Amino acid sequence: MKRNGSLLLLAFIIAAAPLFVIRDSEFAGADGKAEEAVQTIAPQYKPWVQAIFEPPGGEVETLLFSVQAAIGAGIIGYIIGVYKGRSSRRDEVK
Amino acid sequence: MKRFIVLSLCFFIYFMFATPPFTYAMHIMEGFLPVKWAVFWWLVFLPFFILGVRSLLRITKEKPELKLLIALAGAFSFVLSALKIPSVTGSSSHPTGVGLGALLFGPMTMTVMGSVVLLFQALLLAHGGLTTLGANAVSMAVVGPMAAYGVYRFGIRITANKRLVVFAAAALSNLATYVVTSFQLALAFPDATGGIIASFFKFAGIFAVTQIPLAITEGLLTVVVWNFLSTYSRDELEQLRSMKGV
Numbered sequence: 638m639k640r641n642g643s644l645l646l647l648a649f650i651i652a653a654a655p656l657f658v659i660r661d662s663e664f665a666g667a668d669g670k671a672e673e674a675v676q677t678i679a680p681q682y683k684p685w686v687q688a689i690f691e692p693p694g695g696e697v698e699t700l701l702f703s704v705q706a707a708i709g710a711g712i713i714g715y716i717i718g719v720y721k722g723r724s725s726r727r728d729e730v731k
Numbered sequence: 732m733k734r735f736i737v738l739s740l741c742f743f744i745y746f747m748f749a750t751p752p753f754t755y756a757m758h759i760m761e762g763f764l765p766v767k768w769a770v771f772w773w774l775v776f777l778p779f780f781i782l783g784v785r786s787l788l789r790i791t792k793e794k795p796e797l798k799l800l801i802a803l804a805g806a807f808s809f810v811l812s813a814l815k816i817p818s819v820t821g822s823s824s825h826p827t828g829v830g831l832g833a834l835l836f837g838p839m840t841m842t843v844m845g846s847v848v849l850l851f852q853a854l855l856l857a858h859g860g861l862t863t864l865g866a867n868a869v870s871m872a873v874v875g876p877m878a879a880y881g882v883y884r885f886g887i888r889i890t891a892n893k894r895l896v897v898f899a900a901a902a903l904s905n906l907a908t909y910v911v912t913s914f915q916l917a918l919a920f921p922d923a924t925g926g927i928i929a930s931f932f933k934f935a936g937i938f939a940v941t942q943i944p945l946a947i948t949e950g951l952l953t954v955v956v957w958n959f960l961s962t963y964s965r966d967e968l969e970q971l972r973s974m975k976g977v
Contacts, residue, residue: 640894641955648951651944655817664817671916671937672760678920678930684762688857701855702813709810713956716803720963 758867759912761853761860768919773865776846779873783842790836793974800960800967804832805844807956812848816948818941826949827908830901831956833876834883835971845872870911879904897957902950909938 655664675682692698764772791798811828818824828848832841846868852858859867879900886896917931960968 641958644951644955648948651948651951652816655819655821655944658819659821664821664823671934672763674933674937675763675916675920678922678933682765682920684760685766686762686860686862688761688853688860690854691857692855698856702815705813705851705856706810709806709808709813712802712806713810716799716806717959717963719799720960724963
């Protein structure tokens with residue numbers, strides 16, 4: 638348990654370091670690059686379907702991604718809280 | 732208590748930085764697999780999905796008290812696949828979060844969870860797609876959990892350091908997902924001169940370097956949650972151990 642703090646710190650450093658090391662980049666998604674690679678290998682290939690719904694603009698997309706993360710984080714927090722409460726209650730009984 | 736504050740602060744900072752407004756991330760985009768490959772991967776995926784549903788139903792029927800833990804595993808994958816994290820290549824990608832659930836419940840259960848996450852992202856975020864869902868599910872929801880489970884099983888036999896095994900399992904499951912994605916793209920788009928192999932290295936080259944730091948991050952975050960569980964929910968972990976062949 639004690640190590641969790643340092644594990645999170647390490648994860649944070651790994652995620653944040655590229656922002657300082659690489660200056661002139663927008664950190665676009667790697668699948669966008671894969672799309673480009675498809676276009677160079679098979680220039681004649683045309684995607685045959687479009688996404689049914691595409692978030693109109695970056696802001697809405699960010700919102701949806703945050704909602705996804707928030708839902709997940711909320712559930713995780715709740716469940717760990719339940720487990721923690723249960724185990725500390727048991728310690729009291731003992 | 733103090734530890735808790737530090738922890739929440741770390742999480743807060745982590746999430747502040749980890750969700751910048753990047754456009755795309757991983758997975759094969761909608762329409763980017765030719766029809767025959769899209770159908771092929773759907774057919775590969777469906778049997779695994781059915782097995783996954785069966786395993787999920789079995790667990791919830793035999794041990795209803797484990798539902799909470801299943802929800803936790805699903806939520807973990809939900810959070811992690813929403814986090815697009817910048818990487819050393821100047822592009823960004825995201826963890827998959829399917830490793831944790833696979834370690835707890837076996838690889839099949841996470842097939843269902845991973846597919847739900849992919850469906851959410853395909854429908855609402857135009858990230859991945861419905862035609863490519865079969866292929867993306869095979870890489871993230873079938874092979875990813877299997878890799879995690881395999882590494883875990885193998886790892887606990889050779890070392891007593893369980894955290895290290897959990898870390899390796901989660902990190903390698905992340906990498907395995909993207910190796911499969913590259914392979915799927917290479918099969919569908921073989922290089923004109925070098926064929927499938929040359930094409931594979933081209934796609935794998937794009938994903939691999941980006942993916943390595945992310946795999947490490949995924950491993951670390953999985954160990955964090957694992958630590959919580961092994962401190963506060965020993966009962967559930969015991970019950971899981973007593974269930975054979977999950």
